[in-house]
């Protein structure tokens with residue numbers, strides 16, 4: 001059984017993730033962490049969630065805190081703390097402001113919970129994963145971000161609708177940045193176990209339109225309803241269940257790669273990784289030429305933003 005701590009629990013994604021994670025049978029304790037001054041709101045969240053646990057018959061010890069010292073003994077931290085983007089902003093516009101929050105938080109967690117797993121949701125998630133890895137001092141397997149898992153789910157849903165099949169029949173991946181330079185892996189896309197380009201209807205697939213829709217999905221939802229919540233909240237729970245259940249699923253998350261993909265590495269970015277109770281382990285891959293080219297471009301972009309943020313963080317200390 002495990003203790004799960006949610007940082008940024010008063011936010012839209014944090015509180016819905018608390019709800020989705022509470023459905024995972026391996027969770028015995030859940031701690032909601034918010035900023036000082038938010039005690040009443042956190043207390044209200046605990047009462048409201050407790051009612052839902054009772055209605056569902058879930059037995060989880062739920063508590064809240066505004067003090068990171070109380071997070072000791074957590075098995076997994078989910079970090080949703082930080083600014084979300086506003087309509088018209090790019091996720092990367094948030095990089096430095098959110099990096100300051102993540103660096104400070106990660107430093108504390110690394111010292112007080114050296115065996116924990118640290119799961120980043122805060123955007124830009126690839127850069128935040130690198131910042132958390134550096135400042136926590138944890139091992140690469142212990143630190144990862146939601147990466148392109150949500151993008152992969154969005155593409156899966158579009159493909160399933162196009163071919164009129166159940167979503168569980170579709171396997172697909174998007175790698176690279178959780179952002180503009182994301183790269184769809186059509187070579188790794190199957191329907192009912194059959195490679196998508198072996199299906200007669202493949203020639204009519206509006207592939208570019210689909211990937212454009214995925215690329216702009218977060219932006220469109222934020223413009224229409226203010227924030228993306230249900231997609232990320234369920235995606236977060238999938239990852240937490242995979243870890244706590246020691247499931248060894250291969251999901252596409254932001255992880256530190258040394259050189260696993262065509263010799264490309266030294267960056268935190270979305271890649272397929274085997275995920276279990278010990279953490280996240282990128283899977284070496286062989287890709288099509290155009291996919292490698294797209295991935296290289298994405299890596300160069302994320303490396304540059306990460307380096308700039310790290311430099312500014314150091315200068316600000």
Ligand SMILES: NC(=O)c1ccc[n+]([C@@H]2O[C@H](COP(=O)([O-])OP(=O)(O)OC[C@H]3O[C@@H](n4cnc5c(N)ncnc54)[C@H](O)[C@@H]3O)[C@@H](O)[C@H]2O)c1
Nearest residue numbers: 008010011012013081082083084121122123125146227232
């Ligand atoms: N990676 C993904 O796929 C994905 C999906 C959805 C949201 N996000 C990101 O998650 C983050 C949260 O989104 P949201 O919609 O819940 O935002 P929100 O504004 O509703 O919540 C933000 C939370 O961060 C906390 N916070 C803000 N500044 C802080 C600081 N200086 N120190 C500590 N805590 C602070 C707030 O108190 C609040 O709890 C954003 O960065 C958003 O872009 C990522």
Ligand SMILES: O=C(O)C[C@H](O)C(=O)O
Nearest residue numbers: 085091123150218219228
């Ligand atoms: O788009 C955003 O800013 C939120 C999140 O990254 C998403 O893709 O839903």
